[in-house]
Amino acid sequence: MCIDYITDRGPVRAIDHVSLDLERGEFLGVAGESGSGKSTLAQGIMRILPPPAVITGGEAIFEGRDILTLDEEELRKLRWSRMSMVFQSAMDALNPVITIGEQITDTMHAHGDMSARAARDRAAELLEMVGIPGDRLDAYAHQLSGGMRQRVGIAIALALEPTLLILDEPTTALDVIVEREILEEIRGLQRKLGFAVIFITHDLARMLQFSDRVAVFYAGRMAEIGPAEELRTSPRHPYTQGLLRAFPSVHGSTVEMFSIPGTPPSLRNPPAGCRFHPRCPVAVELCSKVSPELKQIGPGHSAACHLAK
Amino acid sequence: MRYILRRFGFYVLAAWVALTMNFFLPRLMPGDPATALFARFKGRLSPEAMQGLREAFGFTHEPLLKQYITYLGHVLKGDLGISVAYFPSPVMKVIGTGFVWTLFLAGSAVVLSFAIGTLLGVAAAWWRRGWVDTWLPSALVFVGAFPYFWLAMVALYVFGFTLGWFPLGHAYSDDITPSWSFGFAIDVLRHAVLPVGTVILVTLGGWLLSMRNSMIAVLGSDYVNLARAKGLPPARVALRYAARNALLPSVTGFGMALGFVLGGSLLTEIVFSYPGQGYLLVQAVRNQDYALMQGIFLVITLAVLGANLCVDIFYLWLDPRTRESRS
Incomplete structure (x- = not known):
């Protein structure tokens, strides 16, 4: 898939030939720095990219149909009933002047006939499921804490029992304890209900803990993808290695913090060859000339690096 | 509460x-x-x-x-003294009839203008760069920039005098007695078309622009994006999610406009010889009728306060956040 942002000074490619596949019921993590295109990809899959972003090529096959070729009405029906999303900021994703109950039930009404009574009961059930008392249906967003709002966001996302749930940095605005609780909640619900998850975050350590597989993005391209356990113990791409060292271990042992020198490149004119080479500690001459292809280096494990074996 | x-x-x-x-x-x-x-x-x-x-x-x-x-x-006790210009009627009685006409004229003009302008603003923001968005705002701002009395007199000349579609002035025809009848209502409406229409014409642009701008901001928000992603019907996204929230700043403006129009319908009433408060005020000034002037000022002030209280209560219903945070 390719996604461009059309700007006054020409198109900027935010997602550059990225290819992902996802099994039913799988928990896939997508990691990367700010601006690496993670959220753009998520919105691209849902086809809710705000202008000036335009999907310029590729395909997104979901249950045998290419989402990119669907018309508005087909898309409207597909959205939420089959795939849904939890937004980045729980604060902004809930409408402040509508009760949370209505924001859950209107989804159900939009996708099928349901009596008001039944929808309300189901909404209360959903709230209970994410750990909010069912009698808070008539509450407004401002009456809830940040963690509770994000739980409401999850309840909305699960309202129609989708087969794919996209989490776009769902916990960035929350503190670590609430973050952990919510992720565990999602993991538990996933085991129970069997939906697939695309979990987007910049917190690689957290992601490795929860995901089955992890994809690492750098400057609009995929740097590495593989089983979470393998990425954690033997990352092949220097960028993944750098990212792993940039986060303290979750198990509390004090290690020296390391940060990758430099800043992510501008997507307007990315460096030639491998986009990571200016910041790469092990770059060789080839890296600045030829862009590495994503190549398989183990079962289900690929990396886009000339040096990876 | x-x-x-x-x-x-x-x-x-x-x-x-x-x-x-x-x-x-x-x-x-x-x-x-x-x-x-x-x-x-x-x-x-x-x-x-x-x-x-x-x-x-x-x-x-x-x-x-x-x-x-x-x-x-x-x-x-409601005793505001005796009018000089309309001697010996008590001020309260003189103001009473004028006030009703002004309330009808200015009230319907503001409410209609607000409703139409806001709806057009919703349409302009929703179909961004469509024809409503491209032509109407500039056209209406252009019209709104004319001095009101000039526009009103042109309208009166063209539609009242030359074409003869509408009466030239007053609130109702001289040969008809006020009563609660269909004929009288039609007559009053025919007399109101030009004054109300011209006020709407010059104020419409402001409502359209303010609604359009706040709606565009709301359309970019996460909760509207979520509403779209949820697969809600477009009409529901546009009205219940976007317009409902974008309305809040406009409602504040509406409260202020109500007051402004009650005091400012003077020009309209003079151009169209409408027997409202503005017309009375001019009579009062000409005749140095202090009691009447004082009475009119008082009624305008109280009307503005009353209108704002209504808007406050309406706002309370519209925005649940105000219900707790201020008490």
Whole structure:
């Protein structure tokens, strides 16, 4: 898939030939720095990219149909009933002047006939499921804490029992304890209900803990993808290695913090060859000339690096 | 509920301040209405009558505080004195009819303009760069930039005088007696088309632009994006999620406009010889009818306060966040 942002000074490619596949019921993590295109990809899959972003090529096959070729009405029906999303900021994703109950039930009404009574009961059930008392249906967003709002966001996302749930940095605005609780909640619900998850975050350590597989993005391209356990113990791409060292271990042992020198490149004119080479500690001459292809280096494990074996 | 009571308390206080200023301002000015009236009769009144006039207007030689208390008592009883221009009708009665016409004229103009302008703003923002968005805002701002009285007179000349589609003035035809009948209602509406229409024409652009801009901001918000992603029907996304929230700033403006129009319908009423408050005010100024002027100011002030109280309560219903955070 390719996604461009059309700007006054020409198109900027935010997602550059990225290819992902996802099994039913799988928990896939997508990691990367700010601006690496993670959220753009998520919105691209849902086809809710705000202008000036335009999907310029590729395909997104979901249950045998290419989402990119669907018309508005087909898309409207597909959205939420089959795939849904939890937004980045729980604060902004809930409408402040509508009760949370209505924001859950209107989804159900939009996708099928349901009596008001039944929808309300189901909404209360959903709230209970994410750990909010069912009698808070008539509450407004401002009456809830940040963690509770994000739980409401999850309840909305699960309202129609989708087969794919996209989490776009769902916990960035929350503190670590609430973050952990919510992720565990999602993991538990996933085991129970069997939906697939695309979990987007910049917190690689957290992601490795929860995901089955992890994809690492750098400057609009995929740097590495593989089983979470393998990425954690033997990352092949220097960028993944750098990212792993940039986060303290979750198990509390004090290690020296390391940060990758430099800043992510501008997507307007990315460096030639491998986009990571200016910041790469092990770059060789080839890296600045030829862009590495994503190549398989183990079962289900690929990396886009000339040096990876 | 406590919030409403507090707002209500505030408006009562504001009303009292207005009443007090209404009392003191004329007394701070040189001369008094009794002298003015006395002069108007060019010596045909006796000095004793002068004393009587002073008493009728409340300008006695009693201490100011006592006058003030008497004044407050009279106002509370609805007694605003005797009009000079419409002698000997009491001010309250003169204002009564004028006020009803102004309320009808200005009220329907503001409400219609707000409703139409806001809907057009929603359409302009929703179909961004569509024809509504491209042509209407600039056209309406252009029209709104003309001096109102000029526009009103052109409308009167073209549609009233040349084409003869609408009557030239007044609130209803002279050959018809006011009654609660269908014929009378039609007649009143025909008379209202031009004055109401011209006011709408010049104020529409402002409502359209303010709604369009706040709607565009709301359309970019996460919750509208979520509503779209949820697969809600487009009409529901546009109205329930986007327009509902974008309306909030416009409603505040609506409260202010209501007050402005009640006081500012003067030009409309003069151009269309409409028997409302503005027209009365001009009569009062011409005749140095202090009691009538004071009465009109008072009624306008109270009407503005009342309108704002209504908007406050409406806002409370519209935005649940105001229900707790302020109490």
